[in-house]
Amino acid sequence: MPVVLGIETSCDETGVGIVADGVLLGDALATSMDEHARFGGVVPEIAARAHLHAVTPMVRHALDRAGIGFGDIDAVAATAGPGLATAVQVGLAAGKAYALSLGVPLYGVHHLAGHAAVDTLEHGPLPDRCVALIVSGGHTSLLLLGDLARDPVVHLGDTVDDAAGEAFDKVARLLGLPYPGGPAIDHTARDGNPTAIAFPRPMTGPHDPPYRFSFSGLKTAVARWVEKHDDGAVPVADVAASFQEAVADTVTRKALAACRDHQVDTLLLVGGVAANSRVRALAEHRCADAGVRLRVPSPRLCTDNGAMIAAVGDLLIRADVTPDRLDLGADPSAVLHGALLQGLRP
Template identity: 50%
Template sequence: MTTILGIESSCDETGAAVVVDGHTILSNVVASQIDLHAQYGGVFPEVASRAHIEAISAVVRQALDDAGVTLGDIDAVAVTRGPGLAGSLLVGVNYAKGLALGRGLPLVGVNHLEGHVYSLWLVERDTPIVFPVVCLIVSGGHSEIVLITGHGEYTVLGSTIDDAAGEAYDKVARLLGLPYPGGPAIERTARDGSATAYHFPRALSGDGYNFSFSGLKTAVLRAVQPPHEGPRPAKGEGMTSSQRRDDINVPDVAASFQAAVVDVLVDKTVRAAQEHGATELWIAGGVSANQALRAAMTERSPVPVRVPPMKLCVDNAAMIAAAGYFRYLHGYRDDQAMDILPMWPLVSIKDAMTQAE
């Protein structure tokens, strides 16, 4: 039995968790900063890093207490090394280094995107997972289609060339005067609207697996602003009634926008699964909580679809501990010289070990 303490601080959630053998969650504590950042309409990096400093010790203590273990029961410390906000990552990595050094524990740096992948290993399943699988990772900062051929073996088939899906949700929510975070707000509003009221573009809908949502965001802006367009709303502010066209039905815009995002995500991911012989299709990351995306993917996928429970869609440390467990089994170790990697791409564990040498 291998017990991993996971620590997550890549963006605006401070998380700590204890996971056994990569799949059994003993505890999973998350301190959210949503209320802190809502006034800005998005994550304010300096505020985020300071909030992590204030929360991390208490969160780790609670995770250990909830799991009924002490640091003496921990076999390794896994921590998000990147990608993410530099200031936020520093808090988690330095705290993890201190714990590892003080207790003589192995230290394992984990890629945040890999963590989202391993959120699927924390779910009870009726049938075993057989590789290869295709995973769509969708969150506020990432939209990627990944081919997974084994534990720690990844090939990124496509990614966003501009805005990520979650980022587009946040920006469009501001345009519509909806609250932050934009994903849940647009999903709720879209339930009362028509997905065919507006025909928004499906960018890069042809060959390839890359995404582009910047043009979609601009199309929504042009649809909702009057011809004599005034100044765009400042960051953290939504459009006022005087800045929106009088004939705009916000639920219709929200539903049509969401349909455009879901169509592209589903089309490309399903095609990737078909073309690479995937046995299953996975969705992970914050946007995987979107019910329209889940329903459309399940309906159109030729293979079984797995999604994490809602509580594991958001950033959390249990997924980092799970990913850290498999890195630990592969012999992956970091030392006290480990630095953060804010732009760290998702690479196979063997490649990551080679780069670290």
């Protein structure tokens, strides 16, 4: 039963996880979010310095929580992209150092594959085919998945501009809500009316690409509405709830259409925005109506973490996939083709 150490540093969380045979043995997470809040978004160099300080302590915390030592590690997996260039490089360099010093194989994995793989830690192996809806700060995608360790990932559609999480941050800023915007809007929307304002559902027209996303126009629609009512009486809760409803309606509508069109009976909902209460609730409701099984991790595993990277490494090593060389380079803008950053290998 190989034990995999996973390291995630693609943005502002320093995550470490330890997984063996589909079971999360221990994990640890540090965040530099508070350091970025005064800037209204992540500052790459601040994030990278925070990762430098946090990665070694987080590895030790994860090992302690798992009740094991370095000698028990059989492989290392590290995010090699996509993400902030300097941030990714910190985690990948740490992964290389641990792999070299321990004499174990290294897997440079794709960050988004981690979001898909993490659900296996709570709900077991993925089915032979499923549709994955990844909604996060930097990505919104509909994917057709087979065997995550062996098969290529098929992109059904991606966002053409702002990702859903990015739109949450920008709308929160318009409403004077704190960073990060996702949790702030989710909390504020509980006191609002989701039908108060008819914000558009982008790219849902009959002639639009059925699986592609665009949230820039929705963000602009919110901005224009706020400008027109900027007399000191903007109903912040109603705006937040109506915006959140537009996002939830759009992403779940397209996801269920993809399941129907590709005759898939399982929807995997993952990524930071999958922690949003309305997105989860609407996905659950629509999947139940359509007879589609919904798989969604617990909220703490939706946001960036080390467990998801260790989960990918665990799948790869159990599939006997050839590991990476130690001269593997980071790719901050990597497109998802498979679990390994550099593509499928026997």
